[in-house]
Structure formats: C-alpha cells, structure tokens
Amino acid sequence: MITSTSNAQIKELLRLQKKGRAREEAGVFIVEGPRMAAEIPPERIVKLYVSESYAKREHTSAVDVSCRYGKASAGIPLNLESVSLGGAEVLSDPVFARVSDTKTPQGVLAVVRRQEYTMADILGVNPDKGENTRGGQQTSREPHVLVLDNLQDPGNLGTIFRTAEAAGATGLILSRDCVDIYNPKVIRSTMGAVFRVPFLYTDDLPGAIGELKAAGIRVFAAHLEGENAYDEEDYCGGCAFLIGNEGNGLRDEVTVCADCLIRIPMQGQTESLNAAVAAAVLMFEVGRQRRS
Amino acid sequence: MITSTSNAQIKELLRLQKKGRAREEAGVFIVEGPRMAAEIPPERIVKLYVSESYAKREHTSAVDVSCRYGKASAGIPLNLESVSLGGAEVLSDPVFARVSDTKTPQGVLAVVRRQEYTMADILGVNPDKGENTRGGQQTSREPHVLVLDNLQDPGNLGTIFRTAEAAGATGLILSRDCVDIYNPKVIRSTMGAVFRVPFLYTDDLPGAIGELKAAGIRVFAAHLEGENAYDEEDYCGGCAFLIGNEGNGLRDEVTVCADCLIRIPMQGQTESLNAAVAAAVLMFEVGRQRRS
Numbered sequence: 013m014i015t016s017t018s019n020a021q022i023k024e025l026l027r028l029q030k031k032g033r034a035r036e037e038a039g040v041f042i043v044e045g046p047r048m049a050a051e052i053p054p055e056r057i058v059k060l061y062v063s064e065s066y067a068k069r070e071h072t073s074a075v076d077v078s079c080r081y082g083k084a085s086a087g088i089p090l091n092l093e094s095v096s097l098g099g100a101e102v103l104s105d106p107v108f109a110r111v112s113d114t115k116t117p118q119g120v121l122a123v124v125r126r127q128e129y130t131m132a133d134i135l136g137v138n139p140d141k142g143e144n145t146r147g148g149q150q151t152s153r154e155p156h157v158l159v160l161d162n163l164q165d166p167g168n169l170g171t172i173f174r175t176a177e178a179a180g181a182t183g184l185i186l187s188r189d190c191v192d193i194y195n196p197k198v199i200r201s202t203m204g205a206v207f208r209v210p211f212l213y214t215d216d217l218p219g220a221i222g223e224l225k226a227a228g229i230r231v232f233a234a235h236l237e238g239e240n241a242y243d244e245e246d247y248c249g250g251c252a253f254l255i256g257n258e259g260n261g262l263r264d265e266v267t268v269c270a271d272c273l274i275r276i277p278m279q280g281q282t283e284s285l286n287a288a289v290a291a292a293v294l295m296f297e298v299g300r301q302r303r304s
Numbered sequence: 305m306i307t308s309t310s311n312a313q314i315k316e317l318l319r320l321q322k323k324g325r326a327r328e329e330a331g332v333f334i335v336e337g338p339r340m341a342a343e344i345p346p347e348r349i350v351k352l353y354v355s356e357s358y359a360k361r362e363h364t365s366a367v368d369v370s371c372r373y374g375k376a377s378a379g380i381p382l383n384l385e386s387v388s389l390g391g392a393e394v395l396s397d398p399v400f401a402r403v404s405d406t407k408t409p410q411g412v413l414a415v416v417r418r419q420e421y422t423m424a425d426i427l428g429v430n431p432d433k434g435e436n437t438r439g440g441q442q443t444s445r446e447p448h449v450l451v452l453d454n455l456q457d458p459g460n461l462g463t464i465f466r467t468a469e470a471a472g473a474t475g476l477i478l479s480r481d482c483v484d485i486y487n488p489k490v491i492r493s494t495m496g497a498v499f500r501v502p503f504l505y506t507d508d509l510p511g512a513i514g515e516l517k518a519a520g521i522r523v524f525a526a527h528l529e530g531e532n533a534y535d536e537e538d539y540c541g542g543c544a545f546l547i548g549n550e551g552n553g554l555r556d557e558v559t560v561c562a563d564c565l566i567r568i569p570m571q572g573q574t575e576s577l578n579a580a581v582a583a584a585v586l587m588f589e590v591g592r593q594r595r596s
Contacts, residue, residue: 167459175581177572208572243592277591280469280500285584289467292581293588299569300535300589 013064015104022103025061025111028123032192039126041194045118051204058123060100063108066119113196126194129183131223133210135250136182155229155250156181156298158291161217161266162257163190170201171288172255177205179295180302184211185220185252187266221269224252231270233262234290238275245274247298255291305356307396314395317353317403320415324484331418333486337410343496350415352392355400358411405488418486421475423515425502427542428474447521447542448473448590450583453509453558454549455482462493463580464547469497471587472594476503477512477544479558513561516544523563525554526582530567537566539590547583 014022027034028042035041040058043049049060062070109117135155158181163169169191176184190213191198199206214220221231229250234242254270256262261284267273276285276293285293306314319326320334327333332350335341341352354362401409427447450473455461461483468476482505483490491498506512513523521542526534546562548554553576559565568577568585577585 171578171581174574174578178568178570178574178577180571203574205572205574241595243596276470276588277595278470279472279591280497282466282470282495282497285470286463286466286580288578288581289463289584292577292584296568296585297592299571303533303569304535 013102013104014107017107017110019107021101022107022111025121025123029111029113032194035194040123041126041199042113042196043122043124043199044112044114044120044196045200046120048200048204049120049122051207052122052124053207056125056127056207058125060123061103061108061111061121062100063105063117063119064102065105067102069119127207129210129212131212131220131227134183134185134212135227135229136210153180153182154248154302155183155224155227155252156247156295157183157185157224157229157252158295159185159217159221159224159231159252159254160190161187161254161262162260163255163287165258165287166191166195166197167201168258168286168288169193170198170203170206172291173198173202173205173209173211175288175292176295177209179292179299181209181295181298184209185217185224186211186213187217188213188215217266218269221252221254221266225269225271230272232294233267233270233273234276234294235262235267235270235273236275236284238273240272240274241277242274242294243297245272247301251298253291253294255287258287305394305396306399309399309402311399313393314399314403317413317415321403321405324486327486332415333418333491334405334488335414335416335491336404336406336412336488337492338412340492340496341412341414343499344414344416345499348417348419348499350417352415353395353400353403353413354392355409355411356394356396358400359394361411419499421502421504423504423512423519426475426477426504427519427521428502445472445474446540446594447475447516447519447544448539448587449475449477449516449521449544450587451477451509451513451516451523451544451546452482453479453546453554454552455547455579457550457579458483458487458489459493460550460578460580461485461487462490462495462498464583465490465494465497465501465503467580467584467587469501471584471591473501473587473590476501477509477516478503478505479509480505480507509558510561513544513546513558517561517563523561524586525559525562525565526568526586527554527559527562527565528567528576530565532564532566533569534566534586535589537564539593543590545583545586547579550579 028038028040043052108119112121134157136153158176193206193211224231229252231252231254232245233254254262254266276290320330320332335344400411404413426449428445450468485498485503516523521544523544523546524537525546546554546558568582
C-alpha cells in the first residue's frame with residue numbers, strides 16, 4: 013500500500029491528473045468510480061488504483077458488489093486481494109483523496125490507454141474494432157456519422173456519445189475546438205459509450221466532411237434555415253449530420269459543406285433546441301427509418 | 305438607488321432568495337440575467353432590480369442592447385431612466401452582488417409571479433392561457449402531455465421544458481418529489497419555456513394519470529420492458545408519456561397506470577437513455593406523426 017504522496021507513482025499520477033498535455037503525451041486518460049471503471053475494456057487498463065477503505069469494504073462483500081454493478085466483474089477484478097497481487101495498487105485514503113479529481117472520491121481510479129480511430133472505424137467498416145454490439149451480435153450497418161462543430165458543453169458531449177451508441181451511430185467527428193472528450197465530466201456523462209463509439213478530432217472539419225462525401229455519404233446540416241423537415245429526407249443509405257455550437261449554431265464554412273440543410277420543426281417561441289436533443293432527434297430518426 | 309443591505313426591500317429579497325418556502329408563500333420566484341428576464345411576460349414581473357453598473361452601461365447603449373437581445377425590448381424596458389421611474393429599482397453593485405444567487409451577477413434580477421395551471425391548461429383546451437404560439441398563431445392541438453415521475457436533475461428538467469415547447473407538448477405533470485421547477489438552474493435551462501408551457505405538480509401521480517385517461521388520452525410508459533417500439537404506436541389522438549427517474553426509471557405503481565408500455569430500441573451496450581433525450585425522442589415522434 014502506498015501511504016506517501018512523495019512516492020514516484022503518485023507524483024506521476026498527480027502530473028497526469030493536472031496536465032492535459034501530460035495525459036496526451038502518455039496517450040492515456042483517467043477514469044474514476046467503480047461504475048465507470050466497470051465499463052473499461054480490460055485490455056485498455058494501464059493501471060488500476062483503489063483506496064484502502066474501498067479495498068477493505070469490497071473484499072468483505074465481493075458478492076454484493078457483483079450484484080450491484082452487474083457486469084462489473086468484467087472490468088474490475090472484484091477480489092481485491094488478487095487485484096493487489098495482479099496489478100491494482102492500494103492507496104491509503106489520504107493519498108487517494110489527493111490524487112482524485114472529485115470532492116467525494118469513490119475509491120477506484122484507472123489510468124486508461126487512449127484508442128486511436130481511423131475514418132474507416134468512424135464509418136463502421138472495421139467491425140473488428142467496433143464495440144457497438146449487443147449480445148455479441150455485430151450487425152452490418154450503413155455509415156451513420158455525427159459531426160460536431162465547436163461543441164462546448166461537457167454534459168452535452170457526454171450525452172451525445174451515450175445517445176449515439178444507443179441510436180446505432182457508427183462514429184463521431186469533432187472539430188479540434190470542441191470540448192475535450194477526456195474531460196472528466198464528459199467521460200462520466202458518456203456512461204461508458206466513450207469506450208465503444210469510434211471518434212476522431214480534426215483540425216480540418218471541411219476536409220473531413222469532404223472525405224465523408226467521397227465515401228458516398230450524404231451530409232445533412234441541422235440548420236434553422238433548412239428547407240425540408242428532417243423527417244422528409246431518407247437516411248437508409250450512409251448519412252452524416254452536422255451539429256453546431258450551443259450558442260451560435262454551425263459556422264458558415266461548415267454549413268456550406270453539407271449536401272442539404274434540414275430543420276427540426278419547432279412550435280412555440282423556442283429559438284433552438286439543446287444540441288444533444290437535436291442530435292438525438294436526428295439519430296433516432298435514422299434508426300426508425302432503417303428499422304421500417 | 306439602494307446602497308444598504310439593511311434596506312427593507314433588500315431584506316425581503318434576501319429572504320426570498322434563501323428560502324423556498326418564503327417564495328412559495330409569496331407565490332413568486334426569482335429570475336436572473338437579461339437574457340431570461342427578456343422572456344418574462346411583462347404582466348408577471350412583480351419587481352425588477354438592476355445593478356448600478358448595468359443601469360449605467362445599458363443607458364448609454366440602449367440600441368446595442370436592443371440588437372443583442374432581439375426581442376428583449378418586450379420584457380425589459382431598455383431605457384433605464386424610465387425604468388427607475390417606472391418601477392425598476394437600481395441597487396449599488398455591492399448590494400446587487402449580495403442579493404444575486406450567481407457568482408458573476410449579470411445585473412438584472414426579477415421577482416416573478418407564479419402562474420397556477422389547471423388540468424384544462426395541461427390538455428391545451430384553454431387557449432387563452434396557453435402561450436405556445438408562433439407568430440401569433442394558435443393552432444388547435446390534441447392533448448400531448450409529459451408526465452415526470454421523480455425526475456431529479458435540474459438540467460434535465462429545464463431541457464425537457466425547452467424541448468416540450470418546441471415539440472408542441474400541451475403541458476407537463478410532475479410528481480411532487482421531482483426537482484423544483486423554481487430551482488434557478490432549472491429556470492435557466494428552460495430558456496424561457498417555463499413561462500409558456502403549462503405544468504402542475506401533484507401529490508397523487510396515479511390519480512392525475514387517471515384524469516388523463518378519463519379525458520380520453522392514451523397513456524404510454526417509456527419502459528425497457530415495453531413490447532412495441534415507440535414508433536409503432538399512433539400518437540395522432542391525445543397522448544401522454546410517462547418518464548421515470550434518471551437512475552431507477554418509472555416506479556412500478558406509476559408504470560401500471562399506463563395503457564401501454566413502449567420501448568425506444570437501443571443498439572450497443574447502453575443500458576438506458578438520458579431522461580431528457582428519451583422525452584425528446586418521444587415528443588418529436590408525436591410531432592412527426594401529426595405533421596404527416
């Protein structure tokens with residue numbers, strides 16, 4: 013058990029926790045809490061840390077934990093004795109509190125390897141890497157891509173990942189100035205979808221949209237000035253949706269890349285929808301059309 | 305201008321700001337910021353307060369403000385000289401900072417009268433009171449109701465109000481243990497829809513659902529065990545959707561009140577959707593069916 017913050021591992025962990033650049037250079041990110049840790053594909057766990065009190069508590073009630081977290085057993089070894097032998101490091105509670113990013117640490121912290129994705133992953137043509145399966149079945153799918161332009165709210169981005177997985181989107185493309193997916197609040201609100209939905213950041217969003225079009229994908233921009241309602245278009249073939257910034261919508265130079273502007277009809281005096289809501293309405297319309 | 309926190313008005317304002325019960329007894333709530341203040345129906349403003357620096361700034365650039373906030377002119381009189389004569393109270397910046405609920409006060413705070421709604425309002429059969437018009441047109445609508453069971457997240461509730469207005473829902477019914485609509489974070493995230501979408505809290509959710517059914521409305525529960533997909537049902541007649549708590553879903557005693565359990569088909573390993581996303585998918589399906 014590590015009881016001192018001057019331990020070399022703890023120093024490195026603090027550096028990773030504090031500096032985005034350090035995490036990026038190491039190709040890792042940090043995940044906290046037993047719920048989220050249970051979602052990590054085991055082969056991507058670089059290092060697992062648990063607090064002393066978590067270790068004691070869970071060791072004595074391994075069965076309860078297994079019930080509470082359902083599939084947790086896949087992600088976190090529940091026998092903490094074997095964990096500490098097998099690689100998880102136990103930290104004294106004060107040391108754990110020091111390395112945790114949260115006010116009320118939950119006793120589990122993992123350093124996780126980042127996964128690099130290619131455009132082929134985003135389009136869903138690389139089923140080996142895609143994790144979007146249910147009950148072990150991988151259904152072949154037409155590309156269904158969400159393109160985010162300067163999205164800023166961490167909760168929105170997390171919710172969009174979660175919704176994208178459920179709606180069967182094949183992947184996400186984000187402009188470099190979107191909020192960082194590795195922001196702890198984003199990670200939490202993905203509810204684990206961040207481990208399963210392919211994504212990539214790009215410095216050149218118009219260029220990436222050009223690649224989509226070259227791959228035969230029809231690109232729709234959700235826009236207040238769209239001519240057709242979103243449900244008047246056909247999404248059974250490969251499709252992509254451009255979603256803009258919360259306050260300002262899509263940038264003009266991104267909008268012009270679309271094949272077609274669509275609008276989500278709105279009643280009342282609302283001027284716009286929340287970005288995650290707009291994305292959800294569009295992505296589930298794809299699912300609806302492809303099912304029927 | 306008020307410069308002392310021992311002023312009687314300021315004492316009363318602090319009491320309202322701090323105590324939910326005081327606000328409830330007075331039948332008011334508090335709205336902050338110029339953006340939200342501009343959404344308040346003028347006849348419901350009990351009292352408007354502005355900070356000294358806001359008054360000075362906006363007085364000298366009334367035209368800019370009118371551009372920046374668009375329809376703001378309806379809600380906030382922009383000539384602050386006439387405002388202070390006409391009823392708005394100017395507070396010194398330190399006093400304003402004291403009464404504000406936010407870390408960086410925006411200089412506008414309104415005490416707003418609560419609006420009581422009846423079941424007839426929720427069903428949209430009382431067009432005089434409904435504010436859900438666009439361009440002055442009131443379209444006659446079949447009832448389209450959202451019923452929230454123990455919803456806890458302020459951001460979710462605000463987003464649901466905003467989405468409900470845009471999707472053309474006629475009203476919301478909330479169990480008493482839902483998060484308080486008058487919570488400042490909820491108010492903000494409604495983007496003004498709280499002033500326009502009828503709602504009521506009830507101690508007896510099953511009883512309220514019974515009233516909906518007696519009014520000929522078909523009641524659907526969004527449920528993981530639903531038999532039909534949500535898009536296989538017909539929402540052209542009066543309809544209501546039951547949406548449950550973020551972590552636990554619908555309570556059994558509420559679920560059994562539904563005429564029909566429906567599910568939103570999900571791919572991947574996601575276990576559930578965010579409550580506001582689920583509500584959005586269902587409400588926009590109603591709009592889609594009613595348009596086509």
